[in-house]
Amino acid sequence: MGLQKKKWSVVVLVVFCMICWSFSEYEKDDFSEDTPISDVLLDLGVHLPEHARPNADEATIKRGYELVHNGRTIGPDGKKSKYISKYFNCTSCHNQVQEDPILNTIDPDARLEFAVEKGLKFLPASTFYGIANRESWYNDDYYKKYGDLVIPANKSLAEATQLCAKVCSSGRCLEDWELEAILAYYWSLQLKLKDLNFSESEKTLLMNASDKEETIAMLKGKYALRSPATFGEKPYNYLEGYMSIKGNADKGKQLYKLSCMACHQAGGVSDITFDYSSLTFQKFLRQIDKSGNYNLYEIIRHGTYADKGKPRYMPLYPKERLSDQQVEDLRAYMKSAS
Numbered sequence: 428m429g430l431q432k433k434k435w436s437v438v439v440l441v442v443f444c445m446i447c448w449s450f451s452e453y454e455k456d457d458f459s460e461d462t463p464i465s466d467v468l469l470d471l472g473v474h475l476p477e478h479a480r481p482n483a484d485e486a487t488i489k490r491g492y493e494l495v496h497n498g499r500t501i502g503p504d505g506k507k508s509k510y511i512s513k514y515f516n517c518t519s520c521h522n523q524v525q526e527d528p529i530l531n532t533i534d535p536d537a538r539l540e541f542a543v544e545k546g547l548k549f550l551p552a553s554t555f556y557g558i559a560n561r562e563s564w565y566n567d568d569y570y571k572k573y574g575d576l577v578i579p580a581n582k583s584l585a586e587a588t589q590l591c592a593k594v595c596s597s598g599r600c601l602e603d604w605e606l607e608a609i610l611a612y613y614w615s616l617q618l619k620l621k622d623l624n625f626s627e628s629e630k631t632l633l634m635n636a637s638d639k640e641e642t643i644a645m646l647k648g649k650y651a652l653r654s655p656a657t658f659g660e661k662p663y664n665y666l667e668g669y670m671s672i673k674g675n676a677d678k679g680k681q682l683y684k685l686s687c688m689a690c691h692q693a694g695g696v697s698d699i700t701f702d703y704s705s706l707t708f709q710k711f712l713r714q715i716d717k718s719g720n721y722n723l724y725e726i727i728r729h730g731t732y733a734d735k736g737k738p739r740y741m742p743l744y745p746k747e748r749l750s751d752q753q754v755e756d757l758r759a760y761m762k763s764a765s
């Protein structure tokens with residue numbers, strides 16, 4: 428009888444310890460829903476990338492924030508720095524918060540819905556939120572626009588930042604301290620565990636992490652490791668538009684408001700201002716079958732090009748940022764409102 432009792436208490440003790448162990452396994456690293464992805468990956472043996480700035484202080488991050496939002500900050504010498512660009516801030520083209528409701532799914536229609544819900548702009552370039560968790564930049568068709576400049580930028584977030592500061596923003600190269608500050612700011616905008624919407628089985632895998640490779644693959648499958656870019660074609664026939672696609676005027680209205688007007692409202696980054704009057708829409712519709720900047724298909728798919736005399740330019744929208752369907756939505760809206 429006594430022996431039986433002892434056996435039971437040993438079993439209870441072992442089970443108790445197993446439970447404790449499994450909890451401590453989860454808690455030893457203090458993971459919470461706000462834990463940045465890189466902490467979890469580091470724990471799984473994945474080294475930090477070159478652009479990681481885990482020890483950046485608050486003052487440096489704040490400088491990065493100001494450079495991105497205002498184009499200048501107070502430098503290490505205590506003086507106001509020169510503007511990065513006279514024409515744009517980084518935030519003219521890049522959001523700073525999550526844009527895709529499901530982070531591993533590139534779906535411009537879902538992104539628009541999310542933008543409406545959260546009151547975000549719908550912009551041609553990708554968000555800085557999670558930019559430090561990506562593994563390549565200026566992907567795919569961007570080489571068609573920037574040629575060999577994308578070779579270093581594709582592999583390095585620092586190089587991509589320099590390319591964008593100088594070329595995409597019609598500005599200048601960053602000084603070392605400015606680049607450091609912006610990298611520190613990106614690092615503070617990492618994806619968090621709570622952003623990844625884990626299923627129950629994925630949570631279990633993450634907590635046990637018995638198979639590290641599998642856990643890493645699962646984790647990296649939960650968000651986009653790169654921002655893909657396919658430059659769209661113009662339709663075969665302008666009047667017919669993109670074949671067999673019927674535009675949705677309501678969605679077109681949202682697009683016009685959150686996308687075009689983000690830059691073209693009075694006081695925006697473009698000198699050319701649009702409004703919601705039928706006159707404005709008639710101008711676009713009159714040009715729909717003519718080649719030129721007011722042709723909706725051409726302006727969206729090609730943008731305009733910056734040159735010395737005219738440094739303000741419009742970035743093109745790749746299909747992943749504005750789909751063919753959405754171009755037709757915009758056209759349908761303009762027609763309904765003209």
Ligand code: HEC
Binds near residue numbers: 656
């Ligand atoms: C006029 C628009 C514009 C401005 C202003 C601008 N960018 Fe960009 N940027 C782009 C476009 C377009 C891309 C193409 C890739 C993407 O983000 O989809 C890009 C890409 C990038 C990338 C690579 C992102 C990726 O995942 O491919 C970085 C990094 C970047 N920009 C940093 C900056 C910084 C820092 C500033 C401010 C100093 C800035 N950009 C200002 C338009 C702009």
Ligand code: HEC
Binds near residue numbers: 520696721726739741
């Ligand atoms: C990131 C800012 C930005 C966004 C977003 C944007 N534009 Fe532009 N757009 C510009 C800039 C800058 C120019 C260059 C003209 C200038 O201001 O000097 C321009 C030029 C144009 C022109 C040519 C005007 C001319 O006379 O040559 C048209 C038309 C136009 N945009 C339409 C649109 C439409 C339609 C949308 C929405 C799908 C849109 N833009 C979204 C910044 C933007």
